[in-house]
Amino acid sequence: MTKGPERFLHENTRGWWRYERSIPTDLRAAFGGLAKWRKSLGTDSRKEALRQKRELDALTEQLFSDARKALATQTAFAAHGPVIRQTLSEMLPDLAIGDELVSTLEGLKVLKAVNRHADRSLIGAVSL
Secondary structure, eight states: OOOGGGTTEEEOTTSOEEEEEEOOGGGGGGGTTOSEEEEEOOOOOHHHHHHHHHHHHHHHHHHHHHHHHHHHHHHHHHHHHHHHHHHHHHHOTTSOOOHHHHHSHHHHHHHHHHHHHHHHHHHHHHHO
16 A cells, blocks of 8 residues: 555556545445445646545545444434334324434434424423
8 A cells, every 4th residue: 555645546557547545344335335435536647636635535534424424323223213213202192203204314303393392382381
C-alpha cells in the first residue's frame, strides 16, 4: 500500500489516475457488498490527482461515518422495536403502531410530532 500523499491513488499503465479505497468490512453491507470504492479522476496530471484526492478523502470519510450511523440506527431499531411498539401502544392507544412506523426514520419524525402534540395538549390541560 502506498503511504503519504499518494495513498489511495493509483496510476494505470496509460498514465491516468484513479482513487481506490477499501470499504471497511463492517460497512460493506451498506455499500451493496462492495469491497472497494473506485473513481476515475479523469486526469493524467499527478498534481490534479492529488487535489481531487484531498476532496475524495473527506467525502469518503463522511460516507463511512454516515454508513456507520445508519447501521447503528438500524441495529437499535431491530433490538428495541418491540419495546417501542408496546410502549407507544400503551401511551397512544388510538394510534395504529405498525412496523414501518417504528423501524423508519420517517416513523420517528411522526412519533416526535405526535409527542410534541401530546405535550402541548397536556400543557393546555394543566394550564386551564
